[in-house]
Amino acid sequence: MPFIPHTDQDVQKMLDVIGVDSIDDLFDEIPEHLRAKPMDGIPEGLNEMAMMRVLSERAQQDDGALCFIGAGAYEHHIPAAVWSTAMRGEFLTAYTPYQAEASQGTLQLIYEYQTMMCQITGLDVSNASLYDGASGLAEAVLMAIRANRKSKSKKVLLAGSVHPLYRKVVNDIVSNQGITLDTLPLNTQDLCIEHEALSQFESQDYAALVIAQPNFFGTLEDVNTLTNWGQNHGMLVIGVVNPMAMAMLAPPGEWGDNGADIAVGEGQPLGLPLASGGPYFGFVCCKQKLVRQMPGRIIGRTVDLEGKEGFTLTLQAREQHIRRSKATSNICTNQGLAVTAATVYLTLLGFNGLLKVAQASHHNTNLLVSKLQGISGVTIRSPKTVFHEFVIELDRNVSEVIELMAEQGVLGGFDLTDYYAELGNCLLVCVTEVKTESDLDLFVDALKRALQEGAVKC
Amino acid sequence: MPFIPHTDQDVQKMLDVIGVDSIDDLFDEIPEHLRAKPMDGIPEGLNEMAMMRVLSERAQQDDGALCFIGAGAYEHHIPAAVWSTAMRGEFLTAYTPYQAEASQGTLQLIYEYQTMMCQITGLDVSNASLYDGASGLAEAVLMAIRANRKSKSKKVLLAGSVHPLYRKVVNDIVSNQGITLDTLPLNTQDLCIEHEALSQFESQDYAALVIAQPNFFGTLEDVNTLTNWGQNHGMLVIGVVNPMAMAMLAPPGEWGDNGADIAVGEGQPLGLPLASGGPYFGFVCCKQKLVRQMPGRIIGRTVDLEGKEGFTLTLQAREQHIRRSKATSNICTNQGLAVTAATVYLTLLGFNGLLKVAQASHHNTNLLVSKLQGISGVTIRSPKTVFHEFVIELDRNVSEVIELMAEQGVLGGFDLTDYYAELGNCLLVCVTEVKTESDLDLFVDALKRALQEGAVKC
């Protein structure tokens, strides 16, 4: 019996003590006619060896391509020490630190994590993580609506340059509470928010403004102006940021005259593998005054009965297990292990290392942009002010080009046509520090060949 | 500075305290003209990311073949829990347990390992490991010569069916002490020791007899007869055994009327990856009365000053760090981590599991033998009494066939022609529990194709 230690003798002993004849007797409170039939649709179990064979074959199918897709999930070098440390049994197989005295490892680590995220975002308080960037943004929106004392509005203004799937997730989550989202339009030329359009939203009451830095296209937004504008019109400002970029770019806490109120984002760039999309983690930081509206767990430092420093879950009155229907969120299990890895990552890199990774990614991106210049059928659509992602317009169908590049072992980028039809045949391309110049040349070659083959096909 | 924590400030502080101007001053006792020049032949360092790229490319080159080579190193399934446990920092980065109180983890583990090896071999005492099976055999031979009170001979009788490289290693090590090795001839028909030839060695004085079970060809030897014969003629009997096979086959402690005196072998089958040949580990077990001649470390159980059970290095008076030139061996660093993995492996498998692995390997081997029957150009040379390895004779050059099979992604086996020219074009083939029937069919196909292509080439 895989993973079950009971021998026949053990089972018999237990049955005898309980005083029943068979295990089945233990289920006698379940109405007979409800008992399950054999689960014939499920295959027989495999031992570990046979399982590894099956899974290896499957993993192999997805392996081996050179990846230039970003769009919210980024390939960075992950130091070996990150996961060899995070995977220690005591981190991996512990539960949520409800018994603080037996969980000081996890608790101190999260306190350190919170500190690091505050430093990165320039804000005062961090929680212990939410599921991912997108659902984290939904929580941030709900938080802003609860927290905005100046506004009773259930409306929020979202920049059209925020990741389209984030916007979808936010909508799909918050609309259940009757909250509506309006979109700040995109300047399709500059691939950032259309500042001209701001004035048309000034007359309405919005609880919050959501902007992204860098935005979905990799373009940098004028976050100072936008933050001031939002706050001047009574909105709490929520910044969606890439934490890696924050080593290079002004952090939310420093936007405009007073800083953004809430920062949220995807923690994946900080030491987490792409891994089909998760587990990653969403981080949320905010100004001190908003702390009681924060969703999710928060760890605090305190002392024990001998006065020794220790760590514990705090402000639990915000949480579902205490507050039930009045909680700030329903979240319970979060992304602890991902946070553990990110904390080790940030410790290894330090601010200087993080900055170097950001700079190297940025430079590689510029290098690819320059290599693409002048290729027939390719137009660079992004302005110069990008972080590590940019948009190119092609002279033919993007999804076909992506398929043709994939056949050459190159994953060319994220197809924008489904989400931004107004941009034409556009592809979002990402380059990070892991790419060498010869990788970039492979991209260029694959793209050229795909465009040619595409042309032949037409 | 990779892995060096000192900042410029730290360095300055240290220099100030020491009272020198520069690090170079610390080397002022080294004659000036001996100071090294820059090591221009060594490339510049790479960071971890760049290193991983280089090493991944290299690893890739050696990857992906289906392996039927055995010849002393065997591919078995390694449970994931083996190395995830053995690689814990506290096992991985500890030194030899000289400070027993701070090394109880390693010490207890080795005590448990010793117990398991005694159980497997049927002998009384095990050491904590030697380097590998071959050098372990050399040490066993030296031990037997020291221990054999009945014989003053410096001669040892080695079966010709013992792994040829083991015989070479033994010779290359022990000949330095003027010890000579004679070879018990091979019966080229049955691929085991020629019993007819025994009598011709009876008149000489040998300190020890070395036999293998299974032998190098995978054939089972009549170890009972041989052990009795050797002991009757004043020799200590050393059995070279595959520990995996010992789940199925009579262990050395049960050979003949009194059991072999020493068992030695390669621990690799017990949870260690092939990994180009190491680290593996050599095990040595012996009868109680030989314990003081044992090379290498031994762990004993004792009590602390409060009477609590604990573990410590014992019988250290045999070892070089105490006994120096009078030690039983010069060994110091052994194969601790490999032993750690093997101990976890044996714990997971238990006797029943080990037996099942041995049986599955044996059955797969028989299956391949039966599939090879009747293929033109292939003769099965092994008798029926093999463990998980057997010999086939081919109608053409073996190394060419191996190359042609390798081109098809199949590593066909070990070429015997270099070591046993008298056998003709013979190939030693190994099958373990990891092979599926379709793997075996791939072998058969690759071999057939190679024989055909070989024929065309001729």
Added chain:
Amino acid sequence: MLIFENGSKGRNATSQIPQNVSEDTNLPSEFLRTSIADLPEVSELQTVRHFTNLSRKNFSIDTQFYPLGSCTMKYNPRGAQQAASLPGFLSRHPFAPESYSQGYLSCVYDLQQTLKEVTGMAGVSLSPMAGAQGEFAGVAMIKAYHDGRKDFERTEIIVPEAAHGTNPATAVMCGYKVKEVPVRADGDVDLEALKAAVGPQTAGIMMTNPSTCGVFERQIEEIAKTVHDAGGLLYYDGANLNAILGKVRPGDMGFDVLHMNLHKTFATPHGGGGPGSGPVAVGERLLPYLPTPMADCKKSESGTVSYHWVDEKELPETIGRLSAFMGNAGIVLRAYIYAVLLGRDGLLRVGENSTLSANYMAKLMSDAGFKLAYEDRRATHEFIVTMSKQAKELDVTAMDFAKRLLDYGYHAPTTYFPLLVPECLLIEPTETESIDEIEGFVKAMIAIQKEAETSPEKLKGAPFTQPVRRLDDVKAARELDVAYQKVME
């Protein structure tokens, strides 16, 4: 020592830092960061040592018996970890084209099929990222269903008082009001109260069965009828599915929708708080509303199977997306591997043996004089002991027992949940703990009971053997210190 107190200005893990990076940038300065983020400045060794030593301050499944009720702390197979870490899985981008996704997609598809079979439901989506998000998806589907029928009057979700906190919190997140119904002394729902509570305003009921009282709700069919007759739907909180795997299926009990906690029943590691995965399964009525993405497959004429993602194009009525990508994709994968390892028979044995162990342990506790909250009931995979008597007579609480257990090398059971049982310990041994551990725990409880009678201060002061003694939670909340501030020297 905090990692921030460990470093030295300018120190770093050099080997991890990109080399030869120019510091120039073509970006206008108004975008750039001018402040420094005060991250640790330590070496690679210091990093490894710090976090290795931190880890040693945790209890965990790998080191201790951890019988946390409702949390199913069972062995997390290392094989699942290893297989999920194969390079092809780790490096796959969530937006990789389907030609580079067949391996992962096939795992998703197969797990969907397995979960349908296990639950007796018609459809499964794996995208929710934990139990609570699964609940959210489930209740959102209930809402979508009523909305789809233009039945906008249903504004209430009913929740038994024993329910997990996520249930009422979720109902509110979906825009519902919560109505609690009481639980009877025997652990079953007060059916009369439920009948009185339902009505045209009832959107549905959220239930756990076995309930968090550690008993099987025997009136489940009446409850289902009651709620269905009132036009509501039944939500099953499947956090406790471990208890009934292969024995009874939510679909057969009458539930319309449920979530499962793969990080419990399917043995993926809890990671000190997460990540989890909370797939939802639904009956026919709710199929159109399942959250995306899901996996589906086509068979070509030549018989080859190819997999693809299902999104809102194929499922226009979906409640939508709950994450930017594919939920906790890697946890889904580990759960799939667990299912592969166990197979049909193995999954059945989980339900049987987790129940066997819990009943054995409950009997031992009861024989030792501890008071079971529901003595006349079968335990399911967990059971409740109440310490009211000890609290009253000895002034020793369930929490005191919990803390003292740590000194005996056992993690405490869940304390003070469910809220309706006073001074309760909710104990779940799981099927992967041996009889030896179970008996050892009971012995420890007996020893602590003795201490409670003879030297209660031992319990009040506990734990004594942990890195810290009992912590001051009040101070933590009052003098909030949630991020380290460097003290300038």
Added chain:
Amino acid sequence: MLIFENGSKGRNATSQIPQNVSEDTNLPSEFLRTSIADLPEVSELQTVRHFTNLSRKNFSIDTQFYPLGSCTMKYNPRGAQQAASLPGFLSRHPFAPESYSQGYLSCVYDLQQTLKEVTGMAGVSLSPMAGAQGEFAGVAMIKAYHDGRKDFERTEIIVPEAAHGTNPATAVMCGYKVKEVPVRADGDVDLEALKAAVGPQTAGIMMTNPSTCGVFERQIEEIAKTVHDAGGLLYYDGANLNAILGKVRPGDMGFDVLHMNLHKTFATPHGGGGPGSGPVAVGERLLPYLPTPMADCKKSESGTVSYHWVDEKELPETIGRLSAFMGNAGIVLRAYIYAVLLGRDGLLRVGENSTLSANYMAKLMSDAGFKLAYEDRRATHEFIVTMSKQAKELDVTAMDFAKRLLDYGYHAPTTYFPLLVPECLLIEPTETESIDEIEGFVKAMIAIQKEAETSPEKLKGAPFTQPVRRLDDVKAARELDVAYQKVME
């Protein structure tokens, strides 16, 4: 608890056991095992928990400062571990054809080149499996050299009294007699005694430089001349190479042959006692004798490089093989990766910074009143403190200090080695420990010194914080218990 006391008849880790294996065999019964080997019978969880908890009873680099002199306990880069575990490396059979070996062979070849450069020697073989086997190979080559010249009279190897125990033990394993020469009070070899010791019977001398006294042998050139003039060869025990990496090369000092401990200088993990790797390097004279296998390469006309193994066919005078395969192949690989990570400059900095740290630490100790064994000398990468005074005046030994250090969270330095310094502690901080750790250790020593003066019983009874108090070694040897015997119930 021993793992054997943990199990239950018939229990096992089912998931690891081959399924559907027939128990029939075609083998005659006389070959078969009839007895049962009493291996553990436990579950997978019990296995993982047992060994995880055992590991927690160890000190290690990952958890503590571990300044064990002569052992170079420095940080073991995780990147080397990760790269060496790539599937292509782990699955390569040692007898794989060269077409499936180019990756591994190229690493071997490149490391050989690097080690030549580092040592200033003409050839390198990586096959010895630890320092002691490297010594064996080296001395066997010396023997082969003399034998090759028909110079059979040379029967002695000279060893300074400070030498590591493996040196004399090795000489004997190679069939030599050992002659010890004394070391002077300043730590250098007594040159006069050496001159008197050499002669036509001298096969060679084995030396460590820096010596195990933690000082650099200043007369190395005279020593070389003395031994060479007598017709002997010089063996360099390179266990302490860390001290001089990039600063001075054994080849330039006049050595003919040496071994290195890759598990020290090249930062491969010690694994609780091994594995190691002890490559040998030789000057021109000994090139023909190097042990096999080695790697070499050819350039084809088209310029592609291909690698192959060198064995006795290509090197007929080789001393032969020391292992069945390629030594500790995986450790060789990790050491190569370490060299790749450090590169030219990094290797140089190892020598510099390990020396800097040791001298700093020695100065702090000396300033705190501890007695350095060689006060007037520079420390190399390690240094010796002698506790003779404490032993005489306070009856507190070096071992008492060592044990008490464990309570302060530091592993003890090497005690009672080298044997010639009474009550000695040989301390090696290495270049990877931060100044903070170094200072912390010194502070602990100062605190223990205070305890020694005021409450010596604290030291005699130490350690207090470890899983066991001080162990009875005498009992261990007298009442030998080296394997568990099941007590029948």
